[in-house]
Amino acid sequence: MKIVVLNGSPKWDLSVTMQYVAYLKKKFPEHTFETVNVAHEIKKIGKDSVYFAAILDRVRSADLVLWAFPLYVLLVPCQYKRFIELVFERGAQGAFAGKYAAALSTSIHYADMIAHNYIHAVSDDLGMKYLGAYSAEMDDLLDKGERERLETFASLTFAAVEKKIPVQRETAPLVPPSLAYVPGKGQASVQSGANKIVILTDDDGSSKNLTAMVARITTAFSGKAEVINLHNIDIKGPCLGCCRCAYDNTCVYTDGYVDFYRNRLATADILVFAGAVHDRYLSSTWKLFFDRSFFKGHTPGLGGKQIGFTIAGPLHQIPCLKEALVMWADSGRCNALFVTDEAATSGELDALLDTMAGKLVQGAEAGYTPPHLFYAVGGHKIFRDNIYGGMRFVFQADYRYYHEHKMFDFPQADLKTRLMNAVMMLLTKSKAVREKVYGDTKHHMIAPFAPVLKDG
Numbered sequence: 031m032k033i034v035v036l037n038g039s040p041k042w043d044l045s046v047t048m049q050y051v052a053y054l055k056k057k058f059p060e061h062t063f064e065t066v067n068v069a070h071e072i073k074k075i076g077k078d079s080v081y082f083a084a085i086l087d088r089v090r091s092a093d094l095v096l097w098a099f100p101l102y103v104l105l106v107p108c109q110y111k112r113f114i115e116l117v118f119e120r121g122a123q124g125a126f127a128g129k130y131a132a133a134l135s136t137s138i139h140y141a142d143m144i145a146h147n148y149i150h151a152v153s154d155d156l157g158m159k160y161l162g163a164y165s166a167e168m169d170d171l172l173d174k175g176e177r178e179r180l181e182t183f184a185s186l187t188f189a190a191v192e193k194k195i196p197v198q199r200e201t202a203p204l205v206p207p208s209l210a211y212v213p214g215k216g217q218a219s220v221q222s223g224a225n226k227i228v229i230l231t232d233d234d235g236s237s238k239n240l241t242a243m244v245a246r247i248t249t250a251f252s253g254k255a256e257v258i259n260l261h262n263i264d265i266k267g268p269c270l271g272c273c274r275c276a277y278d279n280t281c282v283y284t285d286g287y288v289d290f291y292r293n294r295l296a297t298a299d300i301l302v303f304a305g306a307v308h309d310r311y312l313s314s315t316w317k318l319f320f321d322r323s324f325f326k327g328h329t330p331g332l333g334g335k336q337i338g339f340t341i342a343g344p345l346h347q348i349p350c351l352k353e354a355l356v357m358w359a360d361s362g363r364c365n366a367l368f369v370t371d372e373a374a375t376s377g378e379l380d381a382l383l384d385t386m387a388g389k390l391v392q393g394a395e396a397g398y399t400p401p402h403l404f405y406a407v408g409g410h411k412i413f414r415d416n417i418y419g420g421m422r423f424v425f426q427a428d429y430r431y432y433h434e435h436k437m438f439d440f441p442q443a444d445l446k447t448r449l450m451n452a453v454m455m456l457l458t459k460s461k462a463v464r465e466k467v468y469g470d471t472k473h474h475m476i477a478p479f480a481p482v483l484k485d486g
Contacts, residue, residue, distance in 0.1 A: 034092035035065040038099025038110035041271050042070040046168050047100050047136045054184050069109035086125040094130045094191050097149050101137035104354045105145050108268045108317035114152055115314055127157035130191045134164050140412050147350035151201040151310045159197035161187050204344050207372045211239045213246040214380045220387040222253040225394045231304040232260045232315040239371045240306045240342035247302055250387035260315050263290050269321040276425040281325040299394045300336045307343025311351055327428040328413040333363035336393040338386050345370045357405040365399045
């Protein structure tokens with residue numbers, strides 16, 4: 031069997047992900063593994079049509095296509111995202127159609143499901159037969175049991191290809207919004223006060239609805255809203271995964287990105303992120319923005335901001351995209367609102383955008399951010415444990431931030447609760463005490479709230 035590995039790591043063969051592929055090569059010598067370093071060579075792929083065609087020929091010759099990638103900020107790296115865009119932009123879906131596909135990722139399991147859902151949906155859109163995904167924690171290969179699990183996954187996947195099993199498409203094809211948006215002339219400006227408002231977009235004119243939505247939301251505020259186009263930011267390149275920033279938040283690039291992020295975004299009160307759907311995400315330009323923000327490591331960079339996502343395209347049909355943006359905002363301690371062009375009329379979309387502007391100002395004036403969801407709560411625990419543990423000596427900037435902000439909030443550090451648990455667990459060995467405790471649990475649970483609710 032011929033397996034073509036589409037390597038999504040910009041670190042080429044030096045990536046953790048490719049060590050898992052190397053292990054599979056070792057364990058399954060009867061199969062041929064052919065690796066294409068699409069993320070590392072994305073510039074050449076974009077410019078050299080002959081080279082791109084050669085990659086498609088290799089895909090056509092495959093019995094199985096393995097999407098192999100690390101997770102970068104809730105998804106695949108932007109270089110990988112750009113390769114997927116090129117396949118659709120150049121009408122090259124036919125090279126993938128009918129091919130069996132599987133995915134292999136490495137991460138610390140933070141939002142790995144979003145990346146795999148994305149790759150699954152892309153595979154469906156390409157007409158591939160998707161067989162499943164293997165999400166490895168970065169160090170799993172060092173554990174005998176995990177190696178055996180990986181081998182089992184590979185064996186089952188290879189057997190499915192050899193038997194040519196039928197595979198049902200799981201995600202429905204996307205249906206673009208039908209509205210051709212024309213903003214109305216009359217609108218009441220939202221009194222934005224002293225709030226600094228920045229509208230960030232990747233608008234290149236290819237989506238008329240996006241252009242019109244940016245224009246409408248810009249004039250919705252009474253004060254000046256600064257519009258910044260990502261294409262005009264001095265960004266020399268994508269995140270390389272080098273982790274040079276992990277020591278003191280200094281990026282290896284000497285371009286304008288960090289200054290732009292710190293001095294124009296982080297100083298704003300209200301941010302509107304405006305983009306159009308490309309395949310099952312926003313554009314790779316937006317992914318470049320998110321990936322490069324990793325110079326801040328695993329610390330919130332825009333905490334407390336009011337963020338409006340203004341999306342042109344079928345966002346409601348792409349749950350993994352909505353989830354990624356909600357998760358990014360929640361983990362960053364921001365308040366997020368959404369408006370898409372999935373509206374019935376231009377007047378309805380006008381009202382939605384104007385309402386978003388008003389709610390963003392209200393949130394900023396009140397200093398409101400919602401309570402955390404599972405994304406931020408669970409993510410904090412993953413990052414906390416890893417930064418305190420094996421990632422500490424590399425991500426020293428994170429460690430200093432977590433220590434300074436008392437984010438190493440391990441349960442065992444709560445001595446009062448530990449003492450109470452020890453005493454109560456000992457007492458409940460008595461049946462009489464157990465009956466008392468468990469027989470009156472409902473009252474025990476609400477008793478601490480009584481002082482708060484007491485009149486006066």
